[in-house]
Amino acid sequence: MKSAVGINESGVSAKERWGKVITKRGTLAGMILILLVLGILSPQFFAISNLLEILKQGSILTMVALSQTIVLVAGGFDLSAGAVVHFVSNLSAGMISGGQHVTVVLFMGILIGCVAGVLNAVLVNQFKIPPFVATLGVMFVLAGITLAYNQGKAIPLKGYPEFTYLGQGYVGPIPFIVIVVMAMMLAMHLHLKRTAAGLRMYAAGQNPQAARIRGISTSKSLFAAFVIGGLILGLTGVFHASYNYGSSAVASGLDFLISALAAAFLGSTFSKTGELSVIGTTCAGMFIAALSNGLIINGVSNTAMSGILGSILVISVILSVLHKREIGQVTIF
Amino acid sequence: MSRSATATELAASPSGTRLGILRDYGSLIGMGLVLIVFAIVKSEFMVFQNILGVLTQSTILIVLSLAMLMVMSVRAVDLSAAQVADAASIIAAASLIHDLPVWAAYLLPVAFGLIVGAVNGALMSYLGVPAIIGTLGMMFVIRSLELIYTNGGQPQILFTLPRGVTEPFLYLGQGNLAAKLPFLLVFAVIVSVAAFLLRERSVLGRRMDAINGNVRTSFLAGVQIKKVFASAFVISGVLAAIAGIVITSRTGIAVPRGSESYLLEGFVAIYLGTLASKTNRMNVVGTLIGALFVSFLNNWLTLMGIGAEYKNILSGCFILIAIAIGALRQPKS
Numbered sequence: 281m282k283s284a285v286g287i288n289e290s291g292v293s294a295k296e297r298w299g300k301v302i303t304k305r306g307t308l309a310g311m312i313l314i315l316l317v318l319g320i321l322s323p324q325f326f327a328i329s330n331l332l333e334i335l336k337q338g339s340i341l342t343m344v345a346l347s348q349t350i351v352l353v354a355g356g357f358d359l360s361a362g363a364v365v366h367f368v369s370n371l372s373a374g375m376i377s378g379g380q381h382v383t384v385v386l387f388m389g390i391l392i393g394c395v396a397g398v399l400n401a402v403l404v405n406q407f408k409i410p411p412f413v414a415t416l417g418v419m420f421v422l423a424g425i426t427l428a429y430n431q432g433k434a435i436p437l438k439g440y441p442e443f444t445y446l447g448q449g450y451v452g453p454i455p456f457i458v459i460v461v462m463a464m465m466l467a468m469h470l471h472l473k474r475t476a477a478g479l480r481m482y483a484a485g486q487n488p489q490a491a492r493i494r495g496i497s498t499s500k501s502l503f504a505a506f507v508i509g510g511l512i513l514g515l516t517g518v519f520h521a522s523y524n525y526g527s528s529a530v531a532s533g534l535d536f537l538i539s540a541l542a543a544a545f546l547g548s549t550f551s552k553t554g555e556l557s558v559i560g561t562t563c564a565g566m567f568i569a570a571l572s573n574g575l576i577i578n579g580v581s582n583t584a585m586s587g588i589l590g591s592i593l594v595i596s597v598i599l600s601v602l603h604k605r606e607i608g609q610v611t612i613f
Numbered sequence: 614m615s616r617s618a619t620a621t622e623l624a625a626s627p628s629g630t631r632l633g634i635l636r637d638y639g640s641l642i643g644m645g646l647v648l649i650v651f652a653i654v655k656s657e658f659m660v661f662q663n664i665l666g667v668l669t670q671s672t673i674l675i676v677l678s679l680a681m682l683m684v685m686s687v688r689a690v691d692l693s694a695a696q697v698a699d700a701a702s703i704i705a706a707a708s709l710i711h712d713l714p715v716w717a718a719y720l721l722p723v724a725f726g727l728i729v730g731a732v733n734g735a736l737m738s739y740l741g742v743p744a745i746i747g748t749l750g751m752m753f754v755i756r757s758l759e760l761i762y763t764n765g766g767q768p769q770i771l772f773t774l775p776r777g778v779t780e781p782f783l784y785l786g787q788g789n790l791a792a793k794l795p796f797l798l799v800f801a802v803i804v805s806v807a808a809f810l811l812r813e814r815s816v817l818g819r820r821m822d823a824i825n826g827n828v829r830t831s832f833l834a835g836v837q838i839k840k841v842f843a844s845a846f847v848i849s850g851v852l853a854a855i856a857g858i859v860i861t862s863r864t865g866i867a868v869p870r871g872s873e874s875y876l877l878e879g880f881v882a883i884y885l886g887t888l889a890s891k892t893n894r895m896n897v898v899g900t901l902i903g904a905l906f907v908s909f910l911n912n913w914l915t916l917m918g919i920g921a922e923y924k925n926i927l928s929g930c931f932i933l934i935a936i937a938i939g940a941l942r943q944p945k946s
Contacts, residue, residue: 335919407937414933418929420928424924427922481895585757590749594747597747601740609688609689609842
C-alpha cells in the first residue's frame, strides 16, 4: 500500500511530468525493479531453467486471465471462471483414470467450457440477469456438480505420460504448455485487434450505448466473448489436471479468479489509456508467477502470498484509475 | 436493477387485482410453499425447538447480509465482508485469550471493522477503484493477515479459559432472557430495526437510493456522492465485524477462514430479498426474509443428511430463478 500512496503524492506535486510518467509507465518500471531486487537477493532466480519454470508455473493462471480478459473486453464479467476450471479438471482426471484417450478428454473440456459460456451468455442476454449474478449462480451450480462428482476426494493420476505431457512435457527446452499459451495469446491478439468482430467487442464493452447506435449488436459480442472465454477455460481445466498430475478436492476457484483479475487489470496499466489487452494480460500473468516464484525462493511463507497478491491487485488498479476521478461503482449488476 | 427504484415508483405500481398480487408476492408465496413441503417431508423440521434454533443461528447471516446490502444499495459490492467477520471473530477470541477486559473483546473487532470499512471507502470512493476489485484485494489481504497471526489457521479456542472470564462475552451468543428466550434473537431484532431505519427511513438512506439511481443526477442535486458512497463501506465494515463477534460468542471458538461461506449465502439472501419488493429493489425486509429462507434451507438439508454438493446446486438455482423471475416481471417502461 505504501508505494501507492507515494506515487499518488508525487503525481499531485509534479503533475505535468512525473505524475504522467509514473502512472503510464510506472507499472512496467515497478515490475522490473521488483524482479531485479528478487534476483539480486537470490541469484538462482535468473537462471534460464528457473525462468522457463516460471513461464510454466504461470501458464494456467495466464490462461484463466486470458479468458477473463476477453469477457471483460466485451463488457461482461465471469465469476464462474474458477469453478469451470475446477470442474473440467476433476472430470478430465476422472476420465483419464477411467481409460479415456487424451483427445476425447480435450474435446470434453472444450465442449463443457463452451456450454458454460453459452449458459452464462444466455442468462445475461436472454434473461437479462446482470453478469455478476448470473455467473455467481453458475459458479454455485458448477461447484455443487464438482462436489457431487468427486465426492470431496482428490483424483491423483499416476503413470499417464501421454496426458501429463500436456502440462509437464517439453519441446526441446521449452515447456509445451508455454507454447500453447503463446499460441492462444497470439490468436486472441489477432482476433481482438485485427478483426472487425474483435474491435466490435472493444466497442461494446467500452461504450455499449454508442456501440448500439453505430449498429453493433452488443449482446452478440458478449455472447461470442463468453463462448470464447468458456472454450479457453475448458482447455485450461484439462491442462490443470495434467499439470498437477490429477485434480484436487479443494475448490480453489476464488483464488484463481483473483489472480486472473489481477493479471487482467495489471495488464491494462501497460497501455496509455488503461485498455485491456491480451498481451498485457499475458505479461502480467507471467509477472505474478515470477513474483510468487521469487518470493518463495527468498523464503516468504505461503500464508503471506495471497495478501501480497491482493495488494498488488489493488495498487495496480489504483495506478490505472487514478486519473479518472470517479467513484468505484460496479455497473455489472 | 438497472434502473432507479424509489418510493414514488413503489406507489405507482398497480397491484389491486388478484393477478397483480400474485405477480407481486408470488415468489414469497413460493418460498413459503417450499418450506411447507420441507416440513411435510421431514417432520422434525417444524418442531418449535428446531425453529427457535434456526432463528437464533440465522442472526449471523442476517447481520452479514445487512452489511453487504448497505454497499450493494449504492451499486457497489463488498467481497471482503465475510472476511472482516472472520477476522473480527478471531480478534474477539484473541483479546479474551490475551486477558483483555470483556469490553475490549466487543470493541476491538468493531474498531477493526471500522478501519477496514474506512480504507475500503477511501479506496473505492476517493481513489475510484472498482469495488469488486478493491474489496477482493482487501479480502485476500485480511485472509493473509489472519493466517499469519494464527500460524497458518490454528483455531482460537475459548473453552480452556476460566468460565468467569468468558461468561460475560458468551452471553451475547448463548445467554437466555426470561422464559428461555435467546438473547441473540433480541439482538437480531435490534440490529435489523436499526438497519431498517438507517437504510429506509434516514436521510443517508435516501441519498443512497439517489446514488443507486443515477450518480450524475444526484451529484447535480447536491448529494455528496463520495461521502455517501464511502459511508456505505464503513457501515458495512462495522456490521460485518458485529457478525464476527456473534460467531465467536455463539460457538466459543474462532476458526480462521471458517465464515467465508457466509459471503455467498449473503448474496443469495440479498437477491432472494429483491423478490419481496415490487420493483426488484434490494431492501432490508426482503434481505431478512432471504436470510431466514437460506437458514431454514440449510437446516433442512442438514436434517435430511444432504451434503454440500446439493446445497451449492440449490443455492445457485435459487439465485438464478429469483433474478430471472425479477427480470421477467419488470414493468414495461
